[in-house]
Amino acid sequence: MSLIKNGRVVDDPWIALDDEAPLPATGPVIVSLTRLRAQRDALVSRRAPLGVRLKSSELAVEVGADAAALELIAIEFPTFRDGRGYSTARLLRERWGFAGELRAVGNVLRDQLLFMHRCGFDAFEMADQNASETWRKAMGEFTAFYQDATDDRVPVTRLRHRRRAAE
Amino acid sequence: MYRYDEFDHTIVAERVAQFRDQVGRRLSGEMTEDEFRPLRLMNGLYLQLHAYMLRVAVPYGTLSSRQMRQLAHIARRYDKGYGHFTTRQNIQYNWPALKDVPDILMDLADVEMHALQTSGNCIRNVTADQYAGAAADEIEDPRICAEVIRQWSSLHPEFSFLPRKFKVAVTGAPADRAAIAVHDIGIRIVRADDGEIGYEVLVGGGQGRTPMIGKTIRAFLPKPYLLSYMEAILRVYNEYGRRDNMFKARIKILVHEVGIEEFRRRVEEEWEAIRGTPVELPEGEMQRIAGYFAPPPFAPLPFVSAEFERQKQADPAFALWARASLHPHKQPGYAIVNISLKPIGGVPGDASAEEIDAVADLAQRYSFDEVRVTHEQNLTLPHVRQDALYALWRELDTLGLGTPNINTVTDIIACPGLDYCNLANARSITIAQGISERFADIGRAHDVGELKIKISGCINACGHHHVGHIGILGVDKKGEEFYQLTLGGDATETAALGQLVGPAFPYDGVVDAVENLVETYLDLRQQGERFLDTYRRVGLEPFKEKLYVAH
Numbered sequence: 001m002s003l004i005k006n007g008r009v010v011d012d013p014w015i016a017l018d019d020e021a022p023l024p025a026t027g028p029v030i031v032s033l034t035r036l037r038a039q040r041d042a043l044v045s046r047r048a049p050l051g052v053r054l055k056s057s058e059l060a061v062e063v064g065a066d067a068a069a070l071e072l073i074a075i076e077f078p079t080f081r082d083g084r085g086y087s088t089a090r091l092l093r094e095r096w097g098f099a100g101e102l103r104a105v106g107n108v109l110r111d112q113l114l115f116m117h118r119c120g121f122d123a124f125e126m127a128d129q130n131a132s133e134t135w136r137k138a139m140g141e142f143t144a145f146y147q148d149a150t151d152d153r154v155p156v157t158r159l160r161h162r163r164r165a166a167e
Numbered sequence: 168m169y170r171y172d173e174f175d176h177t178i179v180a181e182r183v184a185q186f187r188d189q190v191g192r193r194l195s196g197e198m199t200e201d202e203f204r205p206l207r208l209m210n211g212l213y214l215q216l217h218a219y220m221l222r223v224a225v226p227y228g229t230l231s232s233r234q235m236r237q238l239a240h241i242a243r244r245y246d247k248g249y250g251h252f253t254t255r256q257n258i259q260y261n262w263p264a265l266k267d268v269p270d271i272l273m274d275l276a277d278v279e280m281h282a283l284q285t286s287g288n289c290i291r292n293v294t295a296d297q298y299a300g301a302a303a304d305e306i307e308d309p310r311i312c313a314e315v316i317r318q319w320s321s322l323h324p325e326f327s328f329l330p331r332k333f334k335v336a337v338t339g340a341p342a343d344r345a346a347i348a349v350h351d352i353g354i355r356i357v358r359a360d361d362g363e364i365g366y367e368v369l370v371g372g373g374q375g376r377t378p379m380i381g382k383t384i385r386a387f388l389p390k391p392y393l394l395s396y397m398e399a400i401l402r403v404y405n406e407y408g409r410r411d412n413m414f415k416a417r418i419k420i421l422v423h424e425v426g427i428e429e430f431r432r433r434v435e436e437e438w439e440a441i442r443g444t445p446v447e448l449p450e451g452e453m454q455r456i457a458g459y460f461a462p463p464p465f466a467p468l469p470f471v472s473a474e475f476e477r478q479k480q481a482d483p484a485f486a487l488w489a490r491a492s493l494h495p496h497k498q499p500g501y502a503i504v505n506i507s508l509k510p511i512g513g514v515p516g517d518a519s520a521e522e523i524d525a526v527a528d529l530a531q532r533y534s535f536d537e538v539r540v541t542h543e544q545n546l547t548l549p550h551v552r553q554d555a556l557y558a559l560w561r562e563l564d565t566l567g568l569g570t571p572n573i574n575t576v577t578d579i580i581a582c583p584g585l586d587y588c589n590l591a592n593a594r595s596i597t598i599a600q601g602i603s604e605r606f607a608d609i610g611r612a613h614d615v616g617e618l619k620i621k622i623s624g625c626i627n628a629c630g631h632h633h634v635g636h637i638g639i640l641g642v643d644k645k646g647e648e649f650y651q652l653t654l655g656g657d658a659t660e661t662a663a664l665g666q667l668v669g670p671a672f673p674y675d676g677v678v679d680a681v682e683n684l685v686e687t688y689l690d691l692r693q694q695g696e697r698f699l700d701t702y703r704r705v706g707l708e709p710f711k712e713k714l715y716v717a718h
Contacts, residue, residue: 059406081205081288083328087405090325095440111189111206118324141185144177146318148445149325156174157318157452158445 002131005101005123007139009132014051014072030074033058036066044069053105056082060091067098075121077106086119093120093150113138120150168229168537169314169459171279178321179276182283186210187269194266209289209327211257211282212268216589221260221268222285223275227295227313227337228256228540235527235538237278239520245271250523252508252516254580254631255334256294256540257285261587283321288329290320290401294336296344297541300460301503301549303495307356307364309339311457312393315448319394326401330408331416333401334373341660346542348372348381348662349634351418352400357387365389370400370430371422374628378664379419382427384434390453392438395446399438403430463535463550468500472553487613488560488571502553504534506546506563507570507578511607512600515581516544525566533559543580543619545573575612576620576685577603580631584624584641585648591624593641593648593674598622601678606685615685618698621656634658636699637684638665639677648674654684654710655702668711680714687713 003012017029023042028049036043036052043050051072052063063073073092075085085104092098103123104116113124113135128134148155154162171179186206193203207213211222223238230238238258242250245267246260253259263271275281285292293316295309296302316335320326326333336350347353353369366388372381388396400418407425409415422430479486494503506526509515518526526546530538533555534548541547551559563569572578579602582588584595599622606612621635625642632638638653650672653665672680685698687710692701702710 080202081328082410083288083326084406084410086325086328087402109202112328115322115324115327141188142178142181142322144174144181146178146321147323156178158449159174160172160455161449161451 002126002128003103003123004126004131004135007132007135014049016053028071030072033062040066051101054085054088056084056088056106058088059084060088060096063092063098064096067092067096070098071100072103073098073100074103074105074125077104077108077112080107080109080112086115089116089119089121090150110134110138114141118145118147118149118151118153168231169226169310169456175279175318176276179279179281179283182210182281182322183269183272183276186272190265190269205287205328208287209284210268210272211285212265213286214589215261215587217587218262219265219268220587221263221271221282222253223258223260223280223282224285224292225256225258225280225540226317227293227299227310228297228542229299229310230538230540231278232527232531232536232538234278234280235523235530237274237280239523239527241271241274242520242523249517249519251514251583252518252540252544252546254542254544254582254629255285255292256297256542257292258540259583261583286332287327288331288333289327290316290323290329290333290335293317293320294334294345294350294542296338296340297539297547298344298494298503298549299339299539300462301496301498301501302340302342302344303497304340304342305497306341306358307339308457308460309337309345309354309356310460311453312339312354312356312366313337314456314459315393315453316397319397319448323401325398326405329401329405330410331413331418333404333418343658343660343662344542346631346634346658346662348660349374349378349631349658350381352397353381359387363389366393368396368400370434371419371427372662373417373419374631374633375417376414376626376628377417377420378628378633379423380662380664381419382422384427384431391447392442394448395442395444396434396438398441398446399434402437403433407433462498463537465498465501465550466552468498468552468554470499472500475553475556478557482557484571485557485560487609488564488569489556491571491573491575491613493556496550498550500553502551502556504548504551504556504559505541505573506548506568507573508545508568509572509578509603510567510570511572511577512604514596515579515599518546522566522568526568529559529562543578545578571609572612574617574619576606576615576618577612579603579620579622580635581622582624582629584622584630588624588629590627591641592626592643593624593650595622595624595630595639595641598639598641598650598674598677602681605678605682615689616697618685619658620681631658632656633664634662635665636697636702637681639681642671644671650674650677652677652680652684652714654707655699657699666707668707669715683714684710 030051049071053074336345355367369381539547581595581599585591621631622639623630634656656665
């Protein structure tokens with residue numbers, strides 16, 4: 001498994017914690033939404049980075065304002081066909097102001113990377129030998145976009161009129 | 168019509184290059200068929216009974232002569248010399264080789280066409296009234312709205328892996344020729360009391376195994392908010408649509424399960440949060456797009472062409488064709504001409520490369536270079552001078568494209584059925600051919616009048632049987648083809664779902680059964696009643712009695 005963050009393969013400093021596993025004294029941990037809800041105070045008062053891992057059925061509104069207390073949110077794609085995570089990502093970024101690491105996990109494939117990046121993901125867990133090269137290729141496949149999304153790519157509908165205004 | 172600018176060209180070209188790479192990875196084995204399937208589907212490529220099938224998008228059914236010629240070229244070069252026009256105004260090729268598909272897509276891109284999102288669980292190619300920009304009753308050209316949606320929905324980062332496919336149709340007139348009530352989203356262009364033009368939005372219609380008529384979610388949406396409202400509906404669907412059962416994953420099921428009031432509440436709440444944000448179309452963009460749909464340079468002509476009236480008097484065959492094929496045009500002295508792709512005994516919607524080329528040529532000479540594909544699987548020349556109709560008809564007749572049966576009992580919609588499709592339970596095409604031959608006498612067909620027969624070879628309802636005046640559904644009974652008949656379906660502004668008449672008929676009994684229903688109608692009809700009117704007046708019983716009396 002490789003982790004790509006901001007376009008680079010990086011080591012993963014986070015510890016993914018099972019619901020039953022004891023809470024380590026130090027170090028960044030990722031817990032389930034269930035555990036976050038059950039042990040919210042203990043987790044937040046640990047004074048170490050806290051992350052949550054959402055199942056695809058756990059929507060942005062279920063995290064809601066808690067997003068502010070988190071430094072990482074991992075969103076599961078149980079299969080790449082389950083596209084709920086795209087809406088979850090956009091809403092966490094755009095509605096709930098989440099500015100930490102937004103990580104795509106599960107069935108994360110090359111042909112979905114650009115869509116994910118456009119929806120606000122900045123980290124990707126991939127079962128890919130050449131993750132860095134794959135990521136680079138996927139990001140380069142398109143240079144023009146029709147929609148306004150969570151990224152800073154300017155949609156062509158606006159570029160057309162910028163250009164016209166400049167003429 | 169819309170022309171690509173550098174950005175549209177770039178996006179389509181990059182999509183072709185991406186797909187070429189995906190095909191390469193599949194052919195080399197780097198990608199599994201399971202991983203490849205959704206990618207090829209998002210590019211209109213199906214694996215069918217005998218071969219791959221490529222579905223090419225014809226956005227809102229509008230084509231130029233140049234595009235038609237390219238479609239003919241593709242039919243000749245990569246297929247067996249023909250194409251099949253579909254109920255979603257697209258064209259399908261039934262025999263391309265996988266390795267050729269990227270080249271076909273390049274040929275399409277050369278004429279500003281693509282196969283984006285003609286299948287897969289994404290927002291499909293947007294359809295519209297085939298008489299757009301021409302119909303006398305039109306409030307606004309629906310292609311402007313449809314082109315905005317085409318661009319917005321193409322490679323949408325958030326909505327490319329929806330619970331299920333998602334179809335949008337737009338009509339610009341009170342008369343609904345785009346079947347908007349049986350789409351996931353239907354948009355009707357309306358004029359408010361103060362004169363402002365906007366959109367009535369319907370949601371949750373559809374056919375398939377659980378047919379439903381769409382419900383109005385918003386009676387009036389101001390035009391500047393089109394995209395935020397679409398995003399709001401799609402987001403609610405993406406989040407809450409069922410993913411546990413593919414047969415319950417369409418938006419119609421969600422709307423049905425939570426109820427339209429609750430669904431509307433969720434959408435309006437989401438809309439409130441994003442309305443007026445940069446998700447909207449920037450100012451000036453809709454006007455830019457509208458500019459491409461400005462009317463062609465019509466000649467100033469009298470309302471009625473004396474020449475045309477005289478020719479109808481002089482030639483009854485021409486008069487018959489004119490009665491079947493023409494529709495009122497908004498421009499004085501012009502007519503909308505329908506070209507039947509339903510010759511007696513033919514395959515509904517099929518056209519040879521030669522026919523496609525010939526229609527391209529006719530469009531260039533008679534109709535300002537424009538052709539339309541209709542959801543009833545015919546072609547339309549939208550802008551023809553009335554005083555040129557006689558000459559046009561003679562040419563069509565010579566080409567074998569002059570069958571005067573539009574809207575009659577032989578103008579049948581049929582899905583490809585068991586002859587091509589790996590989902591089908593029964594044949595559709597041969598049933599259509601049988602009915603067509605039974606009613607080959609054109610005088611008889613005209614006496615019967617408007618009668619829409621729609622045939623599907625399985626429960627997925629690609630042949631729109633739920634909304635046929637007579638609907639025919641092929642089912643499998645212990646390995647044998649049987650057909651259920653429904654009555655009273657309607658795809659227009661008075662949309663309704665057909666009612667099952669009774670027990671299914673075996674393959675050999677279907678044509679007789681249809682004839683029996685037609686005879687019952689002829690016995691019962693009152694002055695001026697269409698089949699559908701009579702059915703609505705008398706109900707199912709009289710038809711049922713006659714149909715099963717001998718059984």
